[in-house]
Amino acid sequence: MYKEVRDSSAMGYMATKPTMIITTLHPSEIVNAGVFGAYTNISPTQVGIAISTSSHTYANILANREFVINIPGADIVKTIRVIADSIPEEKSEVDEAGLTLKDGIATKTPSIAECVAAVEFVFDQEVSIGAHCFMIGKVVGGWIKEQFLDTDGKIDIFKARVIKDFKYPKPLYVLPGEVIEG
Numbered sequence: 001m002y003k004e005v006r007d008s009s010a011m012g013y014m015a016t017k018p019t020m021i022i023t024t025l026h027p028s029e030i031v032n033a034g035v036f037g038a039y040t041n042i043s044p045t046q047v048g049i050a051i052s053t054s055s056h057t058y059a060n061i062l063a064n065r066e067f068v069i070n071i072p073g074a075d076i077v078k079t080i081r082v083i084a085d086s087i088p089e090e091k092s093e094v095d096e097a098g099l100t101l102k103d104g105i106a107t108k109t110p111s112i113a114e115c116v117a118a119v120e121f122v123f124d125q126e127v128s129i130g131a132h133c134f135m136i137g138k139v140v141g142g143w144i145k146e147q148f149l150d151t152d153g154k155i156d157i158f159k160a161r162v163i164k165d166f167k168y169p170k171p172l173y174v175l176p177g178e179v180i181e182g
């Protein structure tokens with residue numbers, strides 16, 4: 001079962017900012033997917049991502065003014081290679097990876113059903129940084145699979161087994177480990 005929301009509580013579904021997959025819509029309605037690790041939350045309702053200006057993701061965000069951050073669990077880590085590959089824009093990485101789409105909640109852009117959660121954004125502004133742009137979005141909704149919800153309404157990163165790239169471009173990821181109280 002999915003818990004679906006149309007507010008900023010969805011920001012809690014990407015706690016720890018694991019490696020994520022962004023889905024965007026090409027003007028032809030083909031769903032593009034790309035893998036991104038360089039992002040952070042910049043306010044309770046905004047996220048910023050360093051996105052290459054040569055990527056399809058960048059062009060689609062400017063064209064459609066929305067994007068979805070999908071959080072994969074370790075069970076679909078093997079699909080990351082396919083999704084991060086450069087494939088022609090007439091094809092969808094989601095199909096190539098054997099994944100399926102789930103309709104957007106507050107966006108036209110669909111998410112990836114096999115992920116543990118997805119957070120939907122409307123494009124806010126961009127800051128140019130050389131070959132990348134820092135793309136800022138404002139949250140409008142999202143969903144999480146109920147079995148991965150923690151008691152505080154955020155994602156339980158241990159149950160969800162989110163992954164974080166730490167040797168990019170080597171395909172190596174870490175899983176959530178020890179917790180210490182500060």
Ligand SMILES: Cc1cc2nc3c(=O)[nH]c(=O)nc-3n(C[C@H](O)[C@H](O)[C@H](O)COP(=O)(O)O)c2cc1C
Nearest residue numbers: 034035036037038050051052055056057084085165
């Ligand atoms: C683990 C991982 C992390 C990545 N992080 C970023 C990133 O933060 N920014 C970026 O521009 N590209 C990043 N990439 C590369 C993009 O996924 C790659 O350029 C992809 O082809 C973009 O897809 P698109 O052209 O369909 O948008 C990353 C790739 C991997 C495998």
